[in-house]
Amino acid sequence: MGHQCFNCMKFHLCCFIFLATFALHLDRGSSATNETDKLSLLAFRVAITDDPFGVLRSWNDTVHFCKWYGVACSLRRQRVTGLDLQSKNLSGSISPHIGNLSFLRKLNLDNNNFGGEIPTQAGQLGRLRIFSVENNSVTGEIPKNLSSCSSLILLSLPGNQLTGRIPIELGLLSKLRLLLVSSNNLMGNIPASFGNLSSLERLYLAQNNLSGSIPEALGDLFRIRVIALGTNWLSGSIPRTILNCSSLAELDVTENRLQGNLPADIGFTLPNLKTFLISYNQFSGRIPPSISNATNLVFLETAMNNLSGGVPSLENLHKLQWLSYWSNYLGSGERHDLSFLCSLANATGLKTLDIGNNSFGGIMPDCLSNFSTTLTNLRTGENPTFGEMPRGIGNLVNLEGLYMYSNGLSGGVPFNIGNLRNLVDLRLDNNKLSGVIPSSLGNLEKLLKLGLSGNSFEGSIPSNLSKCQNLIGLDLYDNNLSGTIPPEVIGLSSLSLLLDLSRNHLTGVLPFEVGNLTFLVHLGVFGNMLRDEIPASLGNCEGLLVLEMQDNLFHGFIPQSISSLRGIEELDLSHNNLSGEIPKFLEAFDFLEILNLSYNDFEGMLPIEGIFKNMSATSVIGNDKLCGGMPQFQLPKCSFGASQTKKFAHKLQLPIFIFLGFLGVALVLASLYLYRLNRKRESVSTSSLNVSYRTIVQATDNFSSEKLIGVGGFGSVYKGILHENGNIVAIKVLNLLHRGALKSFIDECEAFRNIRHRNLLKVLTVCSSVDYQGNDFKALVYEYMVNGSLEDWLHPYPRQDGGNSHTKKLNFVQRINVAIDVASVLDYLHHQCQRPMVHCDLKPSNVLLDAEMVGHVGDFGLAKFLLNTSSDASANQMSSAGVRGTVGYAAPEYAMGSDVSREGDVYSYGVLLLEMFTGLSPTNEMFKDNYSIRNFVAEAVPERVLEITDDILLQERESCMSPGGPLYGHCQTKDIIQESLATLYEIGLACSVVAPRERVSITEVAVQLRLIRNKLYASGFHG
Structure with missing residues (x-):
């Protein structure tokens, strides 16, 4: 009815336009009347194109205009004053x-x-x-x-x-x-x-x-x-x-x-x-x-x-709540450097104290224990201090983040640290702490991350760490811990980010309970003395990306259950006593980037597909019974029923193979070193060339319209060929007449200087020059993505011949893979960058697809660095109320002036995920009057998910389930696609809830998506 009323008024409103226009040009000497005010309000009403709440319905002749909604008038003259x-x-x-x-x-x-x-x-x-x-x-x-x-x-x-x-x-x-x-x-x-x-x-x-x-x-x-x-x-x-x-x-x-x-x-x-x-x-x-x-x-x-220099006393700052000296050159490395801290005991409302990454020396003063109980974040990390932790640290009962990493601390961790029951993030890594890990840490039921790596802790791992039911990351790497791994700790199902027990002196077996870690991304147990067989339950850890088990005493075969780890990216089982044949299922691990099986007792034929085609990514040296494989591995040919003469010949060849093996190791190590060196050096600022304007003109055929492949908010994108090397590239030419384009260029350069990820669109070089008329010219040269953007695939545009821009369609698994690619990038940007950032403009047109349909996130013109990496809520934001992103994808709180945040990116990702599987854009004409794509999906989940799903995916499901269909037999589980869709939609809804604090972490999203993909693969469905 609201829209009918809205439309009904248009005729009447148009009648007033002439009068209102006339009123605009009234002689300045004439006295305006309240009728002029009415006509002006009606003209204002005409310029409103959408009134979703119907607040202007009252603006009609049934009531005096002074009683219209939002209008205030003077009492005597009845003129509009507000x-x-x-x-x-x-x-x-x-x-x-x-x-x-x-x-x-x-x-x-x-x-x-x-x-x-x-x-x-x-x-x-x-x-x-x-x-x-x-x-x-x-x-x-x-x-x-x-x-x-x-x-x-x-x-x-x-x-x-x-x-x-x-x-x-x-x-x-x-x-x-x-x-x-x-x-x-x-x-x-x-x-x-x-x-x-x-x-x-x-x-x-x-x-x-x-x-x-x-x-x-x-x-x-x-x-x-x-x-x-x-x-x-x-x-x-x-x-x-x-x-x-x-x-x-x-x-x-x-x-x-x-x-x-x-x-x-x-x-x-x-x-x-x-x-x-x-x-x-x-x-x-x-x-x-x-x-x-x-x-x-x-x-x-x-x-x-x-x-630089010393920090003066702050004893008079009784009202201080936030103090951050982070990342300067303060202090001199001397004993007295931290004396100013004791003067802060008078600041009874202090909530955040950050003196990290400076040059403060001396002993951490005990007066820290006397600080206000309002203190929620304390960061002293990365300073050359020494001595023990303050004995009374347990007095700071409201601490949520305690960051004393890389401080040179020695001695033990005070037992009263267990009093910090509000602690969410505890980092004491890279110190000289010793003694046992206090069992009182089990009291910290809110703890999410515990970092104790790089110390000298000894004794056993406290079993009551299992009481930390919210723990997502546990890092005990590089200590002197001994004894067996407590089953209740390694079975803590909340662990999803990291469990690293490597480089200790742990003995016994890897407990069967490791199979409870279904969401874990990174498991490290290398450099211990673990023995017996690899537990079959490890195959339940379907979220694993990194599995490091090298340098132990494991023996037996690689269990068949490991075939379930279809999303694994790094697998290291080297320097154990494993035997049998190398399983062929490793060939099918499409995402495996590093495989190290060296120095075991494997035998038989080396597989030749998948990761085994890449010698630089695979190491099998030190397995003398292996044969065959790709020629680069220089293994002996596999022979069956060979004569004694051949055996003797093989013995003569053994020294040669040993020499070649060592040579191969040297080459692999050299390659890895050079690769890592190049990766470290790779950035926008050190790209191979800052190409000239002439090069850009030649590459684009003088900015030919035939080379134009896209137009964005700050410029145009061309397909071009760099004549120096013949590479096909995408060239983004900034329109510097557009306000904000120059800052977008600088911001994007700054962003790419600080980030590096396999699913980021790679900037090859830049052009910062002048054109032939002497005008400033800026361009970014990207790696060309032959399959265009995700937008092109989800919403193909009509061609002149009546067809669509893409005859092929994204299948189910491809969409999941792209969703994982994008989630991986956001997880990296939010949590793994040296300087975390938010993208601020995530949408399908900013997700590019390469020849293998791998997703790459680009366009960092609106990206913003976060101010710091504290667990405090304020650290997840920065003041940037004007950053809006794109309508339909931008988080609702941005429209209300909220700061940009990780949660804002998560919201955009949730909308993108819903769009990918419904096939509907969030700006589709059906979504209006406060009815959004999220409402559309929420109404259907979980019972009616097939009704809202893209027809292309429904056809794929039908083909999979119907006898005679081209994919029939690829679904061993009847409802695997429907079940996966329901979970995908639930993830999208969890990302796009209105309240930012209720949105799920992108790290958790990435884990769940990999689980969905792995279950599809395990069912026999590969798309």
Whole structure:
């Protein structure tokens, strides 16, 4: 009914258009009437293209316009003074007729979907005090004539797509108190005219492309309380005039290119300072002792700079809640370096303390035990400290993250660490800790990750670690642990990320309970003295990607059950006493990248398919009874019933084979070394060439339309051939006239400089030059993906001959493989990068497919690095309210101004997964009025999954189950496809729940997807 009412009004509304248009051009000397206001509101209504909540249904002649929803009027004149339609999910544009509401004082359109430009007619609103259009999709430039709105107190435009420069004319708004234009694509300098905004209290310009220096004139703002300039391209130093603004309470210049020293008297000149954020810049020098005089400080963050020297006492900072000195050059490696920590005992509300990755020496002071029980995160890792852990560490009962890795700590772990029952992440790895692992760790029922590797712990593994029922990662690598592996620990089914017991002195057998680890990704037990046969139950661990069992005393055959590990990528069984033939099922492990079976007692013919075709990835040396195989392995030919003469000849050949074997080992080791060396050196910044503009012109045939294969938000993509080597490549040419394109280029280069994964689209080189007219020219050269994008396969576009872009269709297993590829990339970006990041724009067109239909994620123009890797929720985010991604895929919280986060990527992935198996785009016309692809799937799961599934997959299922079908007999389990679909949809729903904290981890998603694929393979279905 809402839409019928909406359509019914169009005729009546159109009748008012002429009158409204006439009203726009009324003689300025004529007096406007309340009828003008009504016509202007109706014109505003016409510009609304979607009203999903029906909030404008009341805008009709049945009631006076002053009673229309969202409209406020003056009592005496009945003139419109306010229009408040925030958070109603309205779409459309802002009508220029808004300029006729001459009595309007407040306009609030926050949190909607308005597009188009801000009408210049808004500058006619001389009485306007509040103009707020936060978190929409408004484009274009900020109108200069908004400076005519002389009564403005609040101008709020963050979270849009505004471009161009900030008008210097805004400096005329003498009554303006709050100016918010963060999270747009604004460029140029910060206008010095802002120094004239004598009433300004809050200035938010963060998350733009602003450059140049910070104007000294901002120091003239004697009422200013907040200056937020983070995540821009600002350079120079912070003007001394700003650091003399005694009213300043918050200064945020995070993520710029600022440098210089902090003034010695900063704590005296900024007595009201509460927030001081200067992370990710190039500041140097010492932290001034006067900082302790800024007694109102709550947040102090100087991470990722070049600060050095000692840290002064902070004893007066009683209100401090967040302190991060992470990754500087603070300290001198001397005994007294950490004395400042004891002064923090007065900060009774301290929640986060991060001094990691500096040069602090000395003993970890016992005063840490006296810190406030509000402390939730403590990071001291990567400092050259020494001595024992503080004895009273167990007093910090609200700790959620304790990171004391790489600290040179010695002695034992205090037993009272078991008091930290809120602990989620405990890292004590790479120290010199000794003694037994305290059994009290079993009390930590919320613990997710426990890292104790690289120490000297001895004794047995405490069996009551099995009480940590939420543990997903347990790392005991490289200690002196002995005894047997407790069955209840290795059978802890929650373990999914890592279980590493390698390089200890463990004895006995590998317990049968290892089969409980069905979700585990990485299992390491190498370098122990484990004996007997490999348990058959290991085949239940279908999520395994890495299995390291080398350097033990295992004997017997490789069990047939290992054939279930179809997703395995690295398998090392070398240096054991295994015997029998090498199983042929290893040939079918399509994802196996490293196989080491060397130095066992295997015999018989070496398989020749699959991984065994690749000598650089397979090692079988030290198995003297093997024969055959690919010629590169230089094994003797297999002979059956050979004569004594031949046996004698073989004996003569033995020394030769031994020599060749050692030579082969040397070659393999050299190849691996060179390979790893090249991988380490591989980055955008060190690519083989920074190619010239001429090379790009030649490669694309002067940007021929025939070479054009795609057009994106910031440029065009061409297929080309680099004439130097003949390689076919994809070339993304940036349209630098598009605001934000240059930053997209820089961001993408920065992203690829820091990441490396087999499922990432590889950047081969870049072009940063000028064209023949002297204009700046930027291009990225990618590895060409012959099978296009996932978008092309899911939604083929019509060809001129009436056909589709792809005659072949993605089958069931191919879709699962691509889903795994994408999940693997996100898991890497979120959790395994040295500097974790979020992609921010995951969608089918950004997933490219190579010749083998392997998925590669590309387009990192919107990607953002996370600020740190703490387990604190704030660490999973960064302030980036303007990053929106793509409609249909972007997380709903982004539309409300939330920071970008890992959970936002997970949401996009969930939508992508649902799209891959339903075949429906989230922007399909059927999804409207708050009805989404998620609602569509949720209504059908689990009983009606076949009704919502892509017809192509249903045909494949029919072919698999129907006698006479081409795939008949490939499904040993009747409902394997339906069962898998139900699970896939459940994963997609779990990823795309509205509440970010309720979304499943991408690590868990990757594990579950591999399990689905492995079950399909085990059933005989290969697609």
